[in-house]
Amino acid sequence: MILPIVAYGEPVLRKVAKEIDSSYPKLKELITNMWETMYNAHGVGLAAPQVGLPIRLFLVDTTPFSDDEDLSPEEQEALNGFKKVFINAKIENEIGEEWDFNEGCLSIPDIREDVKRKPEITITYFNQNFEKRTETYNGLLARVIQHEYDHIEGILFTDKLSSLKKRLLKSRLDKISKGKINVDYKMKFPNIKKGR
Numbered sequence: 001m002i003l004p005i006v007a008y009g010e011p012v013l014r015k016v017a018k019e020i021d022s023s024y025p026k027l028k029e030l031i032t033n034m035w036e037t038m039y040n041a042h043g044v045g046l047a048a049p050q051v052g053l054p055i056r057l058f059l060v061d062t063t064p065f066s067d068d069e070d071l072s073p074e075e076q077e078a079l080n081g082f083k084k085v086f087i088n089a090k091i092e093n094e095i096g097e098e099w100d101f102n103e104g105c106l107s108i109p110d111i112r113e114d115v116k117r118k119p120e121i122t123i124t125y126f127n128q129n130f131e132k133r134t135e136t137y138n139g140l141l142a143r144v145i146q147h148e149y150d151h152i153e154g155i156l157f158t159d160k161l162s163s164l165k166k167r168l169l170k171s172r173l174d175k176i177s178k179g180k181i182n183v184d185y186k187m188k189f190p191n192i193k194k195g196r
Contacts (some may be wrong), residue, residue, distance in 0.1 A: 003037045003051040005041060005188070007179070008108045010189075020057065022130045030048075044065060044144055049151050057087050058148035061082065062079040065144075104157075111169060111172060111176075113165060113169075115157050178191045
């Protein structure tokens with residue numbers, strides 16, 4: 001089932017999400033619905049807060065990035081078929097010199113900006129079978145995971161921009177929160193006027 005993606009301005013996007021355990025109600029169904037929602041919106045990642053749930057769950061499928069000709073064959077191979085569920089994730093370490101990459105977000109449609117992030121992370125998480133994992137990722141893989149991880153920490157990519165950039169984007173962000181935007185996937189807007 002395709003779930004509505006909540007738009008910028010929805011309070012759940014600003015909450016630090018809570019951990020869950022394997023008894024979380026209908027967890028498998030939620031994960032299935034989140035995959036379907038993400039693919040329907042042509043995303044490469046989706047976090048539970050983006051579908052209105054303040055829980056520490058996100059998923060990533062970087063396959064669409066694997067045909068980017070600007071990437072090395074090794075990077076393309078790492079991205080191709082990388083599909084994972086992250087539950088109760090905790091980034092243990094971020095290392096290296098920050099680098100810029102143009103990011104967007106399904107909750108903030110039509111806005112893309114360069115964001116600085118560290119190139120390598122080590123993350124501990126549980127997979128969908130509640131098996132604990134600690135893994136290290138780098139490059140674009142690390143970046144997609146960092147972006148989704150920020151969602152469960154109540155952080156949006158726009159928070160990482162300069163104050164000037166934030167001021168320049170303010171009116172566009174306000175329009176998104178009011179639903180004054182055309183999107184080709186189901187969304188829920190926090191400040192939409194009733195009877196419009």
